[in-house]
Structure formats: structure tokens, C-alpha cells
Amino acid sequence: MDNLLRIGIIGVGTMGTAHAQYLQQRKINGAELTAVVDIDEDRAKWLEENLDESVQVFTDVEAFLESGLVDAVIIATPHYDHPKLAVRAFEQGLHVLCEKPAGVYTKQVRQMNEGAAKSGKVFSMMFNQRTNPLYQKLRDLIQTGELGEIRRINWLITNWYRSQSYYDSGGWRATWSGEGGGVLINQCPHQLDLWQWMTGMMPKRMRAFCFFGKHRDIEVEDDVTAYAEYENGATGVFITTTGEAPGTNRLEIAGDRGKVVVENGKLDFWRLRVSEPEFNREYKGGFGAPECWKVDVPIEGEETAHAGITQNFVNAVRKGTPLLAPGEEGINGLMLSNAMQLSTWIDNWVELPIDEDLYYKHLLEKIESSTVKKSAGSVALDVEGTY
Template sequence: MSKVRIGIIGIGNMGSSHALYLSKGEVPKAELTAVCDIKPERLQWAKENLGSGVRTFDNADDLMSSGIVDGVMIAVPHYSHPPLAIKAFAKGLHVLVEKPAGVYTKQVREMNEAAAKSGKVFGIMYNQRTNPLYQKLRELIKSGELGELRRTNWIITNWFRTQAYYNSGGWRATWAGEGGGVLLNQDPHQLDLWQWTCGMPKRVRAFCGFGKYHDIEVEDEVTAYVEYENGATGVFVTTTGEAPGTNRFEIVGDKGKIVIEDGKLNFWRLRQSSSQYIREAKDGFSQPECWKCEVPIHGKETAHAGITANWVDSILNGTPLLAPGYEGINGLQISNAMHLSAWTDNWVDIPVDEELFYSMLQEKIKNSRFVKTVDEKTLDLEGSF
């Protein structure tokens, strides 16, 4: 195989974006050969903008059975990610799925098992992992430069949305159509980066505001407290109802503090670990010597095209994936735990109780404004942003 023939399932907002950079040849050794969508107007858009070499289909089954694709990119509403991926693996196709991996971990675990059984390359569109800021943060933590983690704190509130945004699609911001609010739509990247750099927490206590600022049934504000295995703690604060918003990620370790904000990574580096200084210092009010360092960041964020190129390289050359699809379950574990904690008004351990979460989600779906069908041929395949 000298190139990878790619089909895109769902050409709404995100799917059309992927289609455009692929059709422009921005991913080496990749060829866009097919797209599908149930909306005739989207297929007409494809014919007008993607060139005559791209075939259009009105359903995913026909695209996957066409023989003109080696892999598929799945860019449809959240609930359909796992079932479509499982079908693709069964047909011997490689898969790159949009975030989030799904709505509930039980469903995503089935997708991961199908991927492992197929032996095909399975990636997820965690494009934020291509950002050199977070790559450097991960390097500093994994190398021990920051020391043992003590505290993590991410305030990510620059997701301001109006009611008109939520009114733009009947499935949007409903339990049946989208499966959640800010945690499932806006925050999957941050939840992934949080665990990718700092590791998974062991338990969560979350407080969610459901329709606090908007006329919606899902969460538009979350404040969550987590605990890690080593005793470290963390806080995650997010909302779509606050302006102006903040995006500040602060990580404290035994050897200092790192803050990512405004596109910069600042490291307050201690010359002596805080734990050692606490034990040995003679002055009760002194502090260890600290240097503020603005860490130089090299490289540039390659975003969606970068993740796609990495997926293609993995198919052709076995290159390790920057964002393996199997890891999509990690951030979802955290968001499922946050939802379940708010629903039960209690602490929730990670891994989450999958059966309890699923049963409580079904109750939410029963009372949802949006009536969902399980037949993906009749789903609105508009992108999920």
C-alpha cells in the first residue's frame, strides 16, 4: 500500500473540515475517496467542493462496503461513534474516530475490544495532543522534573455559548441526542490532556449545574474535585455560561509549580524539594529558593491534520500513534464519574460503575426532549460541535 484511501462518515462541521484538508492534499500519502451523509444538501456540498474523484454515499454501510476505502474517519453525533467503528472493524477497515470516544464507557469498551480483535489501526481525534505546550508539560512531569504531583487545577471556562447555539440542532444539549453538555461536547480534549499529563484520578466528587445558564437539560457548569492514588488532589472547573472565560492549567509538584496560560508554560522551579525543605528548614517562615522559568516551546501544533497524518503513517509504516483510540475511554471515565457523582450526590470511584451509569443514563434518555433512534441510517449525521 503506497497511500491510504479514506472515507469520511458524516460531513457536518467537523467532517467537512477533515474533508477539505484531505482533498487539498495536506496529509501526505492520504487520498480522500468517499464521504457519506444522510442530508442531500451535504452531499451536494461535497460534489461542489471535494472534486469528482470523491464518491458520495447516503449511508455508512454502502461506503464501508464500497471497496474504495482502506480506513474511515467517523464524525457523527456521539452515540454513533462506537457502533459505526465496530462495523468498520468488522469490514477490515482502519478507524479514526472523532472525540469523544462515545457517551458511556460500557459502549466504548466494546469498541476497544472490536478494535483489538480486528488488528486494525485505531486512532481518536485528540488533536490537542499535537500542541507542543502539553507535550512539554507531559515530558516535564514524566521525567520527574516537577517531582511527585501534589495538586492539579484546571479552570477552563472560555466556552461561552448563547441559547442560539443550543437551539441550532434538536439533538444538541440533550441526553438522548448528545449524551451530555459541556463535559461531552467542549471538554473531552481537556479531560484527555488532564489524564494524559497527570494520570488518572482514583475518585471524583462533582457538582453540576444542569441548564443553569441556558434552556437545556444537560450540564452547562461543572465543579469537580478529584483524588489521586498518591494522595494528590485536583479541581476541574468548566462552564459555557461565563464571560469572559479563563483557560488556566496549574500543576504543583514537590519540586515546583507549572502554569499553562495564554499560550505560555511557566515553571516555578524549586532548588530544593518542598518536602525536604519542610523537614530541614530552621526558620518557620522561610521558603525554598525558587526560579521562575518561561520554558521555551519548540514546534507548532499540527491539530486535526497532524493526528490524521500520524494515523496514516501508522497504517503504512507502523508509526506509534500519538492518540490511540483505546485511550479515548480514559477521559470518558472521568466525565462519566462526574455525571454519576452529580446524579447520586456522592463520591464516585474510577473505574466507574458502568452498569449503574448506564441505567441512570437510560432514565435521563427516557425523559429527554430529543427522541433518539438506534438506526444510524436515520440519525442526523451533523458534526457534534
């Protein structure tokens, strides 16, 4: 317990650098940054000049993993690399904290989950929105039955505005071979995770309409409207885009005991005095509705974001603290994303869990026609599971 957990970072771009900064600033109790790896030699040189002298910088991933300098890794590389790097780290006996998304397609992520289970090591996802007290409280209202049985979930999240210059800043951006998707895989993983995490439910089937390059000159989806159906009869609608300004972020969840709306950093809860089914069963007055109270729900605590997830991960390794974002749950939000894309590709309903081989087939077709031809070959190799 007195030994610090030695953490290494794989991929030190924007997010990797952010993780390195709070680790070096000793903001994570019980942990220290001991090594980093980035295959870009210019970036590695910059890291050598800007990180503490005690941090070893590598350009070779295998040398990094086999160095004996780390007990755990934070993976902050491009999306396609997440699963294969996690599997390799587990094989090396290391604990893993993976940036979102878990991967690009569920077939690949399933292999990562199997590797985690086999290793017995701690595995967590960087779902930092789970540290937000507002979403934690909403989850509590649902899980404890305050909202009653869920009937409808509507999430309008369109405040992801991205200009053409953003996409032009990197040739890998918004390509099937470079990122494996658009707004769903790049901007929305947190919302897709929260959708299923807060409600505790996954849809039984989905019908989605993804538009590819609708607002920008890109390959992947930048405008999505999806409709979901659940076993209990509940429905859900998820709408998102990167081409709308000003944007909106409004989540509305209706249950048979009331309704919750989350917007502008605020949670509003309208609670029915009696459940809607009970009112409907007993009321004989024709026009009328259940008495409704607006409840002031106390939201306590503060969002600890990325550092909070990292601290929870370290505590799980050192003290056995339950994980806030277990790695195995990363596949759930990705399943929603894959289902939306697949539904569009086949122009039909998709049952969940999805046909992973069918999704893989369509994804490979997209990769082969991608503008980033050089990346496509390595991605296809990874898809085949040869890592």
C-alpha cells in the first residue's frame, strides 16, 4: 500500500499530455508517472525536453511494455489501436485505463474484454462524465425507482460544432481508416455511455438515419437521428450533429412517476403525486392529469473529470475500490454507435446485440474506399485479429 503505482502513458498527444500533466503535478494520490511512449520521434524529443527527468521516454511500444518501469498504462492513442494495445498490456501483466472510445467496432472490443478477464488485472474506461454529480444524481433517481418505469428517453446533443478547417487539420480526421466514424465515435461516446449507464437499459432494436458528409467535406457521419425500442415498451430518440450552430444539449427522460430534464448544467425533476398508471386506473373525470410537483433535487459534489477517473482507477488497483467506469462496459455505448451506423448501411432495423460480423463486413468496405489508403491496410490487419 505504501508503494506508488507506476503509470505509463501510451500515446502522448493532446489527451495523453493532459494526463501526464496532472500525474506530474502529483494530483493523483498513490501514483506516479514513470514512462511514456509515442512512435513519433519528433514528439518523443519534445517529451524528453518537457517532462520530468525521471520519466523515461520511448518510441517503441514493445520496449515500453517490457521495460519493467510501469505497473499500469493509460492508452491515449487513435481509436483503432485501443483494443490491441490493451490486450498486449494485459498479456504483460499490466493494469489498463483506456481513453474513449473503447474501440471502433464491438468485435474488436470483445477481444479486449476477454483479455482483461483472462489477465485478472484492473481495467477501466476514461468515461469522465460519470464523475459529474448531475448525471450521478439522475442515475440515482432512475435506479432507485424515483422516476418509475422508464417510458421515453430523448437526447438532443447538437453542440459539437466543427468547421471544415478542423477536419482539414489532419488527413486522418473524419475518415473510415483514420477514425472509424464521425460524430458518433469521436464526439458522442460519453453521451452514448451515459445513456445506457444512467438508465441501466440497452435497446432491443434500433433504426437510425446517419448522413455522411452532409455538412462538411468528410467521409463519415456528421448528422444522426436514431430511434430505439426497449423490452419494456420504452422508446428513445438520439439526435446529434457537428454542423449546427448554435447547438443544444438537452436530455429528457420520462417515467411513469415523472419526468427529468437536464439542460444548461441544471437538472429539473417533475414528480407525479401518484404514478400515471394508478391515476389512469382510478380517475373518472374525463379531462384531467396527475398532480405534478416540481422537486428541487440537491446536487452535491463537483465533477472531477479525467483526474477523478484516474484516481478511482489507482484506488481500485491499490485498495480494491469499486470502479466507477469498469472497462468491460465500454462495449455498451459502442454497441449503440455501431447499431446506428449499421442500420443506415443496410437501411433497416438492427437488433441488439448487433450482428458483429455483418458490421465488420460493411466497415471493411468503408475502409477500403477511404481516402487514407495507407492506414487502411494496417486497420484491416487489426480487424482480422492478427495482433
